[in-house]
Amino acid sequence: MMCLSDDELQMLADNALDKKDRTRALSHIKSCAHCQEQYTQIQSVFTFLESEPAVNLPAGFADAVAACAVGKYPPLADTRLNISVAQPVPTNQVRTKRMQNRIKDIAIAAVVAITLSILLNWLSSNSLGTAVDALGYDLDTMDIPFAYAMLLFTLTIGVFVIDAFMYRRFNKLNIHGRDRK
Amino acid sequence: MQRTDAELIRRSREADGDAFAELVRRYEKRVFGIVYRMLDDYAEATDITQETFIKTYTHLDQFDDERPFMPWLATIALNLARNSLASIWAKRQALDDDLSSNTDEFTCLEVLDEVQSVLSHLTPEQREVIVLRHISDLTYEAIAEATGEKVSTVKSRLFEARQRIKLLRIHEEAKL
Numbered sequence: 001m002m003c004l005s006d007d008e009l010q011m012l013a014d015n016a017l018d019k020k021d022r023t024r025a026l027s028h029i030k031s032c033a034h035c036q037e038q039y040t041q042i043q044s045v046f047t048f049l050e051s052e053p054a055v056n057l058p059a060g061f062a063d064a065v066a067a068c069a070v071g072k073y074p075p076l077a078d079t080r081l082n083i084s085v086a087q088p089v090p091t092n093q094v095r096t097k098r099m100q101n102r103i104k105d106i107a108i109a110a111v112v113a114i115t116l117s118i119l120l121n122w123l124s125s126n127s128l129g130t131a132v133d134a135l136g137y138d139l140d141t142m143d144i145p146f147a148y149a150m151l152l153f154t155l156t157i158g159v160f161v162i163d164a165f166m167y168r169r170f171n172k173l174n175i176h177g178r179d180r181k
Numbered sequence: 182m183q184r185t186d187a188e189l190i191r192r193s194r195e196a197d198g199d200a201f202a203e204l205v206r207r208y209e210k211r212v213f214g215i216v217y218r219m220l221d222d223y224a225e226a227t228d229i230t231q232e233t234f235i236k237t238y239t240h241l242d243q244f245d246d247e248r249p250f251m252p253w254l255a256t257i258a259l260n261l262a263r264n265s266l267a268s269i270w271a272k273r274q275a276l277d278d279d280l281s282s283n284t285d286e287f288t289c290l291e292v293l294d295e296v297q298s299v300l301s302h303l304t305p306e307q308r309e310v311i312v313l314r315h316i317s318d319l320t321y322e323a324i325a326e327a328t329g330e331k332v333s334t335v336k337s338r339l340f341e342a343r344q345r346i347k348l349l350r351i352h353e354e355a356k357l
Binding site for chain 1 (some may be wrong): 234297300
């Protein structure tokens with residue numbers, strides 16, 4: 001039988017050969033001085049590398065780490081429970097919730113828009129309006145359709161912004177069962 | 182009767198501190214071995230070992246119960262050790278500069294054991310495979326998974342590293 005290759009010797013030492021090849025390799029090593037020497041050298045490197053470090057972890061390390069991990073973080077069981085218990089929200093409830101949110105958003109947007117229109121009106125009739133005119137905004141020439149267009153525009157933007165915020169929050173709460181930090 | 186890893190992991194997921202402590206006790210030496218042999222810095226290795234187990238605890242729900250625990254743990258430890266290596270080298274470089282004019286202090290910082298001295302002559306990639314094979318007792322396949330390399334690459338790196346270690350030891354013995 002031919003001598004074992006470096007790869008075979010390494011795999012033998014690493015216990016990575018299958019049973020048949022291992023038996024064959026070991027029987028060859030018994031009868032071949034060269035392979036026996038090579039194998040002994042590999043084993044001596046193994047023994048050397050597997051010697052324990054001159055230093056160890058401090059006493060009580062495991063208990064301290066476990067106390068830190070279990071105490072510092074919420075119990076995993078609770079987290080898993082929250083996830084598994086969280087049932088899919090029925091579609092009709094989702095629709096109702098979205099509708100409520102939308103009404104709330106429209107109400108908020110309306111308040112903002114009315115406030116803006118009052119401010120606009122005040123600026124146009126006040127001396128401050130002159131300053132605004134000086135900046136290039138001719139509020140006196142604003143006609144009523146344009147003022148309504150501005151009002152509608154503000155309302156639409158307000159609804160979109162607030163709705164996006166509210167919907168994201170509502171959706172997030174239901175997916176994870178709780179607020180994520 | 183000794184409880185199995187699977188049982189300890191299941192109980193740890195239910196926030197059983199004693200079960201998790203037992204799991205830590207079972208693997209702390211091997212994890213510390215990986216990290217210490219990689220970093221060669223006792224304080225940092227202790228911190229990283231602790232971080233490894235805390236990270237393990239917080240991610241236990243992601244562990245696949247059908248697979249062995251050690252390769253998964255070794256991957257976490259290895260990744261944390263890799264992240265720490267850069268800062269360790271920077272710190273060491275600064276320390277070397279400070280001590281270059283003071284040989285007495287430098288003598289105190291000599292490596293504590295021969296293995297550490299030999300490992301310092303290997304490339305980080307060679308050191309990784311040696312540590313995972315000999316300290317963690319991982320198979321070629323598990324090492325390949327932990328390092329993200331092919332099995333053939335792992336085998337050739339192990340071979341090169343062992344050849345280098347053999348030569349270094351011969352060289353050291355010749356000096357004595």
